[in-house]
Every structure is written in C-alpha cells, then in structure tokens.
Amino acid sequence: METSMRPSIQPLAIAVFVLFAALCALAGDVKIIANPSVKADSISVGELRRVFLLQCKALNDGSPVVPALQKSGPAHDAFFRQYFGRDYEEVWTYYQGLVFTGKASIPKQLGSDDEVVEYVAHTKGAIGYISPTSSTDGVKSLVVLPDEGKRERTLVKRVEPEYPDTLKRLHIGGIVRLRVTISPKGSVDSVELLGGNPILAENAIKAVRQWIYSPGASQSKVEVTLSF
Amino acid sequence: MYRRLLELVLVCISLAQWGWAQEVRIWNRTVQAHGFVSQGFVYTNQNNWLTMNTTAGSGAMTEMGLNVSSQITDKFRVGAQVYDRNLGQLGQWHPSLDWAVADYRFTSWLGIRAGKVKTTLGLYNDSQDVDFLRVFALLPQSVYPTDLRDATIAHSGGDIYGNFTLRHRLGELSYTAYAGYRNDSIYSGYPYLISQWGTHLRGLGGLQYGADLRWNTPLRGLLVGASRMNQDISGKGTGFVRLFDPAAGIGPYYEFSKANWTNQFYGQYRIRRLQIDAEYRRYLRDQVILNGTSENITDVRGWYVSGTYRISKRWKVGSYYSRYTVTDAFGGLLATFTPDQTDTSRPENHLYDTAVTAAVDLNRFWDVKVEGHFMNGFANAMYPDGFYPQQNRQGFKPNTNALVIKTGFHF
Structure with missing residues (x-):
C-alpha cells in the first residue's frame, strides 16, 4: 500500500514546492x-x-x-x-x-x-x-x-561596557538603567541615566553610545538595563 | 440634443485614442486632461421622477465634465473643470464652471485651495457627479439629492485642509475647513419647484461655510467622520404681487435665510471586496419667503446604509436602503392658508427607497449599470426631493418602482 502511493505523492510534492516558490x-x-x-x-x-x-x-x-x-x-x-x-x-x-x-x-x-x-x-x-x-x-x-509600533528596533552592533578590575575584585556590581535615543538610521543619538551605580554608569554610557540598531522610520527611544 | 451628445461621445472616443494617460507638454509643463460623459434611461411604473416623464421612459439624463490640471511645482497645482448636464427640466444643457482651483500644499497637515472649490460634505458630496467612481447609478437620494446638487456642490472661496498621523497607532485625521459663496443655477431643483407658483428666480445663492473632520481609525478600512455646513442664502426674481391672486400681476420677488445648516455624520468600512457606507444628514432651512411676508421652516432628515461588493475585476453589485423625511412649518401670511406638515408617516412627508444595482466595467473607460428602486412615499413638500407636481399633475401615487439604466464613458 505504501509503495503504491509513492508515485502519486512525488508529483504533488513537486507541485506544492513550485507553488510555494512562485508565491x-x-x-x-x-x-x-x-x-x-x-x-x-x-x-x-x-x-x-x-x-x-x-x-x-x-x-x-x-x-x-x-x-x-x-x-x-x-x-x-x-x-x-x-x-x-x-x-x-x-x-x-x-x-x-x-x-x-x-x-x-x-x-x-x-x-x-x-x-x-x-x-x-x-x-x-x-x-x-x-x-x-x-x-x-x-x-x-x-x-x-513595517509601520512604527509593529516593529522593534533590533540591536545590530553591541559593544560590551568595561567592568573595572578593581570593582570586579571587590565584588562591587549591580545594574545600570539607561534610556537610549536611537536615530532613524540606527545610531545612538543620546543616552540618559535612569539609575544605578554612577561609576559603572559612566562605562555603560560609553559603551552604549557605540551601539547600532536597525533603521527605523523615525527617532525612537528604548530602555536598556546592563548588569555588572 | 442627440446630435450634441453624439458629438461629445465622438470627442471622448478621440481623446481616449490619444492614450489613457492624457498628458501633454505645454510651456514645459505637464498638463493632464480628463473627462467623462454619462447617459441614463429611467422608467417608473408610477409618478414621474426627477423632472422627467419617466412613466413613459425617459432618456433625458445626461451629464459630462472635462478638466485640465497641471502640477506647477511639487507644492503648487492649478486646474479647472467644465460641467454640463441635462436632467429632465434641470440643467438644460447650460454648461458651468464646476471647479477651478489653485492649490498650495505647504505640508501634509496644511494646504490651501482657492477659487471655485468642490465642497467637502460627507462621503460623496464633492464626487456626486462622477458616476463611474461608484457602483450606484443614483446615490441615495435621502442624503445626496441629485436635483439639489447645486445647493451643496461647490463654493467660490477657499479651503484649508490637511491630514495628521496620530501617535500611538491611533490612525489618521483629515480635516477641511471652508468658506465661500454658493451660486445655484436657475435651472436647478429649487427654482424649478417654486416656478409652479409663478415665482421665477433670476439668482439664488449666498454665503456657505463649514468644516469636515474624518478619522481613518486604527481598525484598517474603517473611516468615520462628521461635517457641518452653515449657509445664508437669498433668492431674487419675479413672482405674483399677491399670494393666490395671479390677476394682481407680476412683481419683484425675494427671499432670504433666517437659518440654514446641515449636519452630517458618516462611516465607511472596507474589507476585501466589500464596502459598507452609512450616512446621516439633517438639513434645517428657515427661509423668509414671499417678499418677507412669510416664513417656511423645512426640516429634512435623511440616512442610508449601503453595501457594495466587487465580484470580479469588472462586475460589481450593490444595494442600499435610504430613508428621507421632511416636515414643513409656516409663519407669517402663509401660515393663515397652509397648515404645518409634521406627520412624517404620510407619503407626502417621507420617501423610503430600497435600491439594488449591478454594474459592469466593459473596459477601463466604459461602464454600464442597471438599478432598481422600490420607493414608498413621494415627499411633496416646500423643498424638492425628486418628485415634482409639474410632472405629476394628475396627483401622486404612494409607491413608485423605478428602473435606471446608465452608461458612462471616462478617460
């Protein structure tokens, strides 16, 4: 039964493939x-x-x-x-x-x-x-x-922030929250500190300024949280 | 008349041969020319309709337009259209300047148009002449009475217009605000209606101003909007010196507005091949008539719901239910002779119309429509609604069925 069906499935599969390719x-x-x-x-x-x-x-x-x-x-x-x-x-x-x-x-x-x-x-x-x-x-x-609101600005290039050795050794860490303004072309226009350790924040801002996002129809803002 | 029509059709066919993108270069500018002509035939089983002798079948239903326009710069455009029609006793082949505009668009949210501008009122007021844009041979007459087209169609003045994209994906808003002077043809519905009483207007028109706001909602295909129009209309001509006494002779006649406004609310929903429209219009006209001796308050309320479906690229079908009621109240001298007419259940004060249509585009330039109307009432009031006593001297019957066949050519 199985073998007898094979010849009929093959043309069907080809037809489906051709239709899919055409679509x-x-x-x-x-x-x-x-x-x-x-x-x-x-x-x-x-x-x-x-x-x-x-x-x-x-x-x-x-x-x-x-x-x-x-x-x-x-x-x-x-x-x-x-x-x-x-x-x-x-x-x-x-x-x-x-x-x-x-x-x-x-x-x-x-x-x-x-x-x-x-x-x-x-x-x-x-x-x-x-x-x-x-x-x-x-x-x-x-x-x-896609229209604004129907898409997210995806990160294309990410630069990791520097974690100073001294702080690392002393186990001083935490999170830094930033608001990033992205230009329509995808570069970072500005970074605003929302909260976190000020020493870590300086390095976080320096790194995020080098990030690149996917292009958008207009300027947009995202919130970023970095953990150290 | 038929020779004139034939000539026009030949001109249109010649222009169509010229190519479907009708563009020429004049003084190093691209000038576009477009035109249309349509011819209708109407038969009714009872009551003559739209000032034609339709009970015998009438082909006195022709309209045409020809326009030229040019984009002078990316923001500045000029254009004009000539329009002519013959609808029974209306129009009578007197061509008019339909619109002539200079349009400057500063930005998407601000543009200005000046000249003779088509009035934006509801979904179809400005395009009501352009038959081939829609499925129906006749738009719902409760909201777009074709015999009263002059009353709303255009104003000599200006518009401010624009559109905004709303934030947070809330859709788009379009607005138009306008002010100008309306000038009716003396071959339009109202002058024709009152000619039955020996009054012949030489001029009818006045100030027209208003606004329209429409919202393309976040739900794709759904549009809602509202329009408001205020008018101050006066008419001058000749009429009987004494009411109901023709023997007293003819003298000057005038009338003027005490109040004249229109509110219109509308919605449109398009999903795939289906389009549903619904509109409501209220028109209140408080007019001082008969040389200041009398007052007539006409309150018109009309609404319709329509649906059209595109079966294929060429075939379309549609149907609507249209409901019109009118009341008349009188003041001054006329009130002593005429009682108020406020009972809208009487056929004299309403017109309910169910219409079904099939339309086919024979090619890109030529369409044919067949439409049936099943009407109840005739609304014979002091303001026109399609049924005129002049063509119905034997009196009105309560129901009328109509067959409308219309063909149109455009390029």
Whole structure:
C-alpha cells in the first residue's frame, strides 16, 4: 500500500514546492527606489502608502517626494497588492476621485522598469517601484520597514561596557538603567541615566553610545538595563 | 440634443485614442486632461421622477465634465473643470464652471485651495457627479439629492485642509475647513419647484461655510467622520404681487435665510471586496419667503446604509436602503392658508427607497449599470426631493418602482 502511493505523492510534492516558490517570488516582487536627493535610506509601509495616495509630499525626515507609477506589469501589481492590500483598479478609482473633484493630479505613469529608473534618476525627490532584478543605476534603493509600533528596533552592533578590575575584585556590581535615543538610521543619538551605580554608569554610557540598531522610520527611544 | 451628445461621445472616443494617460507638454509643463460623459434611461411604473416623464421612459439624463490640471511645482497645482448636464427640466444643457482651483500644499497637515472649490460634505458630496467612481447609478437620494446638487456642490472661496498621523497607532485625521459663496443655477431643483407658483428666480445663492473632520481609525478600512455646513442664502426674481391672486400681476420677488445648516455624520468600512457606507444628514432651512411676508421652516432628515461588493475585476453589485423625511412649518401670511406638515408617516412627508444595482466595467473607460428602486412615499413638500407636481399633475401615487439604466464613458 505504501509503495503504491509513492508515485502519486512525488508529483504533488513537486507541485506544492513550485507553488510555494512562485508565491515566495511574488511576495518579494518589488523594489522601492528613490532619487539620490531623498535623504532617507528607508521608508515605512505607512509612509509609502501616504506618498502614493497623495496624502503627503515629504517623508518624515523632511525629504520632499514625488511618486511615480507604472502603467502595468508584475512589479506594478505586486506593489499595490503588497503595500496597499488592494488591486490597482481600486487605487486608480481613488486617483480619479481626486482628479475629478480638483483635489490632485494623477502621478506620473511610466511604461516599464527602465522608464521608472530613468525618471526617478533624473527627477528630484522621485520615488518609484521596479522589479527586484532591474538595474538601479543612478537611483538609490529604499528599505521598506513595517509601520512604527509593529516593529522593534533590533540591536545590530553591541559593544560590551568595561567592568573595572578593581570593582570586579571587590565584588562591587549591580545594574545600570539607561534610556537610549536611537536615530532613524540606527545610531545612538543620546543616552540618559535612569539609575544605578554612577561609576559603572559612566562605562555603560560609553559603551552604549557605540551601539547600532536597525533603521527605523523615525527617532525612537528604548530602555536598556546592563548588569555588572 | 442627440446630435450634441453624439458629438461629445465622438470627442471622448478621440481623446481616449490619444492614450489613457492624457498628458501633454505645454510651456514645459505637464498638463493632464480628463473627462467623462454619462447617459441614463429611467422608467417608473408610477409618478414621474426627477423632472422627467419617466412613466413613459425617459432618456433625458445626461451629464459630462472635462478638466485640465497641471502640477506647477511639487507644492503648487492649478486646474479647472467644465460641467454640463441635462436632467429632465434641470440643467438644460447650460454648461458651468464646476471647479477651478489653485492649490498650495505647504505640508501634509496644511494646504490651501482657492477659487471655485468642490465642497467637502460627507462621503460623496464633492464626487456626486462622477458616476463611474461608484457602483450606484443614483446615490441615495435621502442624503445626496441629485436635483439639489447645486445647493451643496461647490463654493467660490477657499479651503484649508490637511491630514495628521496620530501617535500611538491611533490612525489618521483629515480635516477641511471652508468658506465661500454658493451660486445655484436657475435651472436647478429649487427654482424649478417654486416656478409652479409663478415665482421665477433670476439668482439664488449666498454665503456657505463649514468644516469636515474624518478619522481613518486604527481598525484598517474603517473611516468615520462628521461635517457641518452653515449657509445664508437669498433668492431674487419675479413672482405674483399677491399670494393666490395671479390677476394682481407680476412683481419683484425675494427671499432670504433666517437659518440654514446641515449636519452630517458618516462611516465607511472596507474589507476585501466589500464596502459598507452609512450616512446621516439633517438639513434645517428657515427661509423668509414671499417678499418677507412669510416664513417656511423645512426640516429634512435623511440616512442610508449601503453595501457594495466587487465580484470580479469588472462586475460589481450593490444595494442600499435610504430613508428621507421632511416636515414643513409656516409663519407669517402663509401660515393663515397652509397648515404645518409634521406627520412624517404620510407619503407626502417621507420617501423610503430600497435600491439594488449591478454594474459592469466593459473596459477601463466604459461602464454600464442597471438599478432598481422600490420607493414608498413621494415627499411633496416646500423643498424638492425628486418628485415634482409639474410632472405629476394628475396627483401622486404612494409607491413608485423605478428602473435606471446608465452608461458612462471616462478617460
């Protein structure tokens, strides 16, 4: 019985694998690019939506942005499905509502990935989407981050604080509590002492200032506790 | 009329051939042009509706618009739209400047628009002409009466608008505050209604100001909002010198507002292919009429709940239940002749409408809608609601079923 089922399972497994691979490919089928004049290296999903729904003209860091659409294609479909959860037809209707009530113009529409790259490279503040395999000459790629509150700033580089030998020998230890302000790029902007041994705190602050976190859409604060 | 319509359709088709992104370069600026035209047919089994002879079937339901706009800088944009319609006795092919705006957006939370600006009131007031944006051939008439579009559609003045992202993942707030002058066409519903009493307005309009606040809630797809509008409206024209005495001759006529306000509350929920809308509007109009001799207080309350579902990329269906009630109270000279009408259970004071619609997009530019209305009441009051005595001289019947077929082309 077992042997007779094997031949039928194999094609099924292959089909499932192919389907899974296709779905995975579909999920990551779009790359966000921007003109080098855009200061940010990352953009949150919420910001991306607001930019393409014409609700804002600048990113959170103040960089002015101009959205560019594709007319059709796999990157176009993937972009609206992935970041808007809607078909483009619905977003197109939304654009027309704005156009016919005098509240906005439809963003620039381009015919291919190459045209988008060309336009974004030569238009100050332009932001667009292309297939991940397309060339990004003359443009910068933006990392798309989950919305604030839906993600945590993860620590990318950690520098351990120095524990002075004298204190170690005398078994003088304890905890130091710090409030760390992280820049959108991930570097530590400032460190505030919340409590703990002042001698240990000096070394803790010195170390934490060298830490690097994952990029975020805006400045954020975390509380850190270090034990000595 | 049909020749005019045919010409317009040909122009639209030519423009569509030009390409679906209608852009041209003028003086080194990109200029976008967009337009729409729609044609409807209405048949009713009882009572003529919307100033058409619908019991015989009427195709006098055409509207069209053409706009151009250009983004001058990343923050500054200009544009204008011409609009024309013929709906039975309304519009009568007199084109108007629908909107013409200069829009400067300082930042996401502050922008200004000036010129002739579409008025933001509830979910659909500003887009009520743009038929192809929605599933229904006719929006719920309790809240968006098409014969009274001029009363709310636009103001010559300005808007301040913007949106905020709220902290702590509390969603987004959008606001619009506006002030300006409303100017109705003399071919609109109210002038037409009062023409039955020998009064012919040459001008109707006045101050219109208000605000709208809407909240995109943290629950994805849920929007709630509220709008308020205040108006000070006056009308001038000619009318009978003495009430109910045509033999006394015709003289100047005027009327003006004592109070005129609208409150509207609304919600919209979108989940996957389903969209549910609900709106409530109360409109109170205390108008001094008949050259200052009389007063008419009209209190209109309307609400609806609608649902639309996108079956596929092309096919959509929808349904709504719409409920409208109106009361009239009188003061001055008119009060001695006319009793107040406050019983909304009478068909003269209500209009309940259940509608079902199927819509198909034949292609990206062209759609067709078929809609059935099952109406109870006719609300024949001192303020228009779709049923006019001029087309129903034999008297009103309490129930009306209507079939509306509409097709629209846009680019």
